[in-house]
Amino acid sequence: MTSLLALSPLILVCATAIVVMLTIAWRRCYDLTATLTVIGLNLALAAQLLAWWQAPLDVTLLMTVDGLSIFGGVLILVATLACATLGHAYLEGARGPREEYYLLLLCAAAGGIALVSSRHLASLFFSLELLSMPLYGMLAYTYRERGALEAGVKYMVLSAAASAFLLFGMALLYARTGHLDFAGLGEALASAGSDGWLLAGMGMMLIGLGFKLSIVPFHLWTPDVYEGSPAPAATFLASASKVAVLIVLLRLLQSAPATQDAWFHSLLAVLAFVTMLAGNLLALMQQDLKRLLGYSSIAHFGYLLVALVINEGLAVETAGIYLVTYVLTTLGAFGVVTLLSSPYGGADASRLHHYRGLFWRRPYLTAVLTVMMLSLAGIPLTAGFIGKFYIVAVGVEASRWWLVGAVVAGSAIGLFYYLRVMVTLFLPEPGMQRRDATTDWAQRAGGVVVLALAALVVLLGVYPAPMIDWVRLMAAT
């Protein structure tokens, strides 16, 4: 019983998926489907509280419910809720079946929740695929759009390749150690010492997971997929999916302290360094907001890797805080793009010139996007600043001056393109073709979500103590 309670969020999400599927089979009704999805997700979010009472608890050999998994689950559910709400307005204009979007979304969310609580390579692989498979469909959901179809296919092919690497790596590890659970694997690795096959196995797993996190040099798909896919799907990919993978990577690194092997360790550090700089540099001259956000997310995962590399002292707390700020900010930024592109009618409004002079037409929506850009850039008064502060703090604490230097340099470079976006919003419009949000956007559910996110980002930037307390509480169990 306790196990069931502990897993109740996952069960609820899966049940909602089944209910939604049956409803669609029974009768196609767009609003009903959306409402059912949102209700289910909210129930799952509430059920995290039930799970919290049971934690920490190992459920079978495959799953564990602890602070980290609940933390990840809450973030994923919040992100999924936002994607469902944003998707509702977006898909209203779409031709063809619209209800299946929610089905895919729920399946992916279930995969994410399972991923953050896995403690076994089998459940890791299973839930990672459950997370990725529906994403192929979501990314190509508006398949009449060439970009969307391209994004879906590209993600599918590359993701399959990455999964192959992941499996190969797992197989190597299993062959050498005979363990598939994280804890056993960690012990075996600790006692095994330096072994070429093990290193190769870990390296291959890192490739597989690094692909999902779009760590340089496995980032090549990110900008194209972000640019081409429909905005709500890109939002999910950028927020929930990345959170889940990062948390499982964190869990892997934590349960296998032997991965602090000098060689592996410096490899991670180099990846973090390169990711920060490359992500920021590549974003500099982008003309497309979604593409720019793609590169910026690469850079942000570079910053997050700093916390993973150091993996001591404040590191877990830092990763948690940074994830919270990153998810809120990304949801907000993509939310604005989604609102401007809804209802769906052709390619998304993502070119930067669509945003010229937005301030003079939609001041509050612009304020939201400005706050998000400032937060991504890590400027005080926004949550992003707290995240940036933590990253620098964790680097200084461990005296990793090279990484700190890269964070500082990356942030300075990053400012340039965030500022470019910001100033575009305020420039007087030259009367070119433009897309605009519907006039009543602020009263719609999507608009409310975006405004709430902006308020939250500012609030957490000014008074971050509750967020810090929550993350510490979650990290402690």
Add this chain to the structure above:
Amino acid sequence: MILVWLILIPFIGGLLCWQAERFGEQPPRWIALGTMLLELALVLGVWWHGDYGLNAAQGASDWVLEWRAAWIPRFGIEVHLALDGLSLIMIALTGLLGVLAVVCSWHEISRRIGFFHLNLLWILGGVVGVFLAIDLFLFFFFWEMMLVPMYFLIALWGHSGSTGNTRIQAATKFFIYTQASGLLMLVAILGLVFAHHAATGEYSFSYEALRHTAQNELSPQMAWWLMLGFFIAFAVKMPVVPLHGWLPDAHAQAPTAGSVDLAGILLKTAAYGMLRFALPLFPEASQAFAPVAMGLGILGIFYGAILACGQHDLKRLVAYSSISHMGFVLIGIYSGTELALQGVVVLMVAHAFSASGLFIISGQLYERLHTRDMRLMGGLWGRIKGLPGIALCFVAASMGIPGTANFVGEFLVLFGTFDTWPWVVVVASGGFVLAAIYSLFIMQRVYFGPAKEDTPLGGLDGREIVMMLGLLALVLWVGLYPGPLLHTSEAAMQNVERIMTLEETPAMPEETP
């Protein structure tokens, strides 16, 4: 509690201005003016009630007013505000220049007035926060925060140069320079905090605690690096010469109010930061760094002055002259004697007055001529009533003619430095010659010489006359009777001197030529 209000008033006023725009053009302006007048009145009230000269004698507490509340307990971060003579003068200056900035943009800004005043007031609020915060996290918070509205001010209401896009480039340059250097300061602050954590086992960003750590726990090498982190952040803002790249562009493209804020108070936050943080936290490292700082100061004096001589754009000229004046400030700060430090305070105030005066005059000329290119001016003495005479006074002040505030400041700085650094003073005095040259260039090129046209231009209206004469009166008042100002900052400067000289005795003999 009054300290909190000093910070909050501009922020609240800014929001009101923004919302008041829907009632028309005038309400935002009046609200902004009222807000800044209220702020100024509050500061003057605080000044009137406290006695700032006596604190050093009491020895117990350095702060006249103090306010603290927990903010982020995880890291021992507090909202810790405190006021002493130095911060009081700076805040009074902020209030005064805030009023000026609102008044001088009364006619200049005609688009999005509410949003303009929101940005303007938020800059001022951030600056007041910088001057009051003594928790290092809070200080950094305000330090970075005030850049955002300044960025918007330049990028949205600035003047575009010849190539069209330059105001955005200038704003971006300004932002990246200051933000990146700010991050270096954050690294230095965190280095200090973790040193404190290693020594005591608890996190704290408090000024007193960190000062204790910095002076007792740090290895000299570490102190040197951390000091450098602070110094670079302040040096960019000040600006010290190799890091000054953003300043001329930012000034040239900014609207008048932006220039007034930039020259009048944003640059002063850097000098304030050095006096409040860089020197007291790392006295030994600063002392060792002093020769370099002196060298940079001299370089700045000459570089700024020489480049000022070659400018055609009036605002760029004033901007370069600011670099030159800031060179004197830097020399004064690192000489570490009470006399020179007092001079620094006076010079900061004086430069704020004279530079804002000159920028406002450039703005007024621009309103009338629609150019800032001095090659297109000339012979204006007969064409504008009133303005040239006032301009002459401000140019004289900027030159440092006795009787103006600048003279007092520069004289005290050089006098105070002479004891320990005679050669620096000798060389720096050469800067006065160059100052005279560029100052006379302004008068000659703008107001004398053959007139381009004969049609008279509009004279000064009442608003402009009151503003300029008021500013002029302050320049003369500080120039002729600097006593109250010196008395107010005396205790704070004595503290700085005491901190500097404790370590000075062993370090000095090798360095004195």
